[in-house]
Amino acid sequence: MHIRILGGMEIRSSTGEPLRLQTRKTSLLLAALVLAAKGVARQSLCDAFWANSGEAQARSSLRQALTAIRRVTSTEEAGLLVEGDSETVKLVARPQDVDVRLFDQLIDKGEPLDLAKAANAYQGDILAGIALPEPLDQWFAPHQRSYRRKALLLVERLSLLTGSDLEAAEVGCQALAERLLSSDPAAEEAHRALIRLHRHHGRMNAALRQFQLCKEALQRELGVQPEAETSDLVTNQREAVRSADSALPIPASSPRELPSIAVLPFQNLTAEPDQDYFADGVVDDIINGLSRYRNLLYVIARNSSFTYKGRAVDVKQVGRELNVRYVLEGSVRRSGNRLRIGGQLIDATTARQIWSDRFEGEVADIFALQDRIAESVVGALVPQVREAEMNRARRTPTESIDAHLAYMRAMGFFYTWSRDGLDKALELSYRAIKLDPNYAPPYGLALGCFFMRRATGWGGDPAHELPEARRLCERVYEIGRDNFFALGAAGFALAGLLGEHDRGAALIDESLVLNPNASATLMQSSFVRTWMGQPELAIQQLHRAMRNSPVDVLMFTMHTSMALAHFVAERDDEAYAWAERALQRNPIAGPAIRVAAASAALLGRPLDATKYLSLLRQLDPGLRASNLADRVPLRRPQDLERLANGLRKAGLPEQ
Helix, strand or coil, X not given: CEEECECECEEECCCCCECCCCCHHHHHHHXXXXXCCCCEEHHHHHHHHCCCCCHHHHHHHHHHHHHHHHHHHCCCCCCCEEEECCCEEEEECCHHHEHHHHHHHHHHHCCHHHHHHHHHHCCCCECCCCCCCCCHHHHHHHHHHHHHHXXXXXXXXXXXXXXXXXXXXXXXXXXXXXXXXXXXXXXXXXXXXXXXXXXXCCCHHHHHHHHHHHHXXXXXXXXXXXXXXXXXXXXXXXXXXXXXXXXXXXXXXXXXXXXXXXXXXXXXXXXXXXXXXHHHHHHHHHHHHHHCCCCCCEECCHHHHHHHCCCCCCHHHXXXXXXXXXXXXXXEEEECCEEEEEEEEEECCCCEEEEEEEEEEEHHHHHHHHHHHHHHHHHXXXXXXXXXXXXXXXXXXXXXXXXXXXXXXXXXXHCCCCHHHHHHHHHHHHHHHHHCCCXXXXXXXXXXXXXXXXXXXXXXXXXXXXXXXXXXXXXXXHHCCCCHHHHHHHHHHHHHCCCCHHHXXXXXXXXXXXXXXXXXXXXXXXXXXXXXXXXXXXXXXXXXHHHHCCCCCCHHHHHHXXXXXXXXXXXXXXXXXXXXXXXXXXXXXXXXXXXXXXXXXXXXXXXXXXHHHHXXXXXXXXXXXXXXXXXXXXXXXXXXXXXXXXHHHHCCCCC
């Protein structure tokens, strides 16, 4: 049996004969099971599919629908199995039998041929052309946005391939771009992909026409101009002709006087895959170590370089995408207490290796090894390195290797962006603090966990967490004044959790003195400045952050901050456009949904306002106009009232 839900819905037997379920609702239930690969709660299905029925009737209707699905699927030798218990239900199927699961599998493999096959599998949006009744439209909406976002990322990824890889994937890339534009003419990623394909073949007039279509669609649909990345494809005369063997020069839009470098995730050569956190932690520390030479070297943000984790990359492509001259890549092997770190420094414009070395020692010597790597890289890039600068940057952050290992593991859990991940990250942060109470980074990470938990509604008792957050902030102020990460996190928590906006902003400013190019800190500062009623300064900082980390995994958060800044500046059309951009990257980003719902209501777009508010209430059922200040710490009463008024117009209850 084969089930297709991309571009509509179709069920076929193993011989190709079409199969039908008794009712449309039963068919949609099967689609819901397809999307919930890990299973879904029966109560959730009852609430979505039989919202107007009593609990007993809804449960009975669900059992009947599942029986109908089993009756159809059980006749197939290929076999789809609906299984579960009294609380959950799950569809067990091979990826080749279900198009969305095959699509995900091919993207995860990541080879050019697999990506081209994934492009062919994406025949349109989830359940395209099927009228979904309420509240099922809201149930499927996050999945529809998520898979569309995956397709947009895929089409860009395909268009950035080079040489024979691009030739193998070009047909699939073009077809996918055209399908995406047929349903959304303002899909800028698809326009960019077609522009790149035209340029690859020297069709500059066609590329210019495609750019003009993109510009018109964005103005018509969103009231915005193309992003700089799109404009640069047709306005940079140095890039007028592209051949398979030529590398695109670094764009001139953001020149950097200092040598620029990206540190890619190191390969984990340890036998245990769960040691990935250790390799990632080593890279984090190398990035931070290189950042200490801020007068000599420009280091790209971690969140951008880690988007290449698990991917086979072309260093020339990395150089173009991140606007860097140099790339550091390497490997980590840990065997018991022995550690081996290998690294090589590559000129991204020529792919020529500049330096390579191998460093070995005990795990307890990890800081010394990382310092040696940082110094070697700086020495290779800046021959005239001053000894005083080298001595200033050389330091040991903690004598407890166990504290550092716990912190490294905590960082790995934090970046899962899940409730369980945050809980585990918080637990490990406290373990690190207990092992070395004078080690500042775990304090900053714990504060980040507290803020994320409160902002998402995953927090515990505020009566406990807020005083604890204050204690951690005070401790950072005592021991972490030379650590930009901990200092920025403390400032953000002071403003966002404790309402001390001025003191929080001052600490973040101190952090930016230590590392002026830290994109995450610039983003934190932009939120705080908007909360304080300084949206124009926030927007300036966000432009810097996005320039410093152009493919950041947290780009949706930067877009969210931009949306809130424009909302506070009473530019509702721009606020709505930026919120939509954020939601294209992360369809369940609650802060962006808040701005989207409020700005849509104030713009007189009730359907959009209702749509986003419905999604918001699913994600944050406890939100009310009266407790909005708990989620968004806007200091000026008029800003908070304006946001609350927009959400009231969208349908948010007062109490």
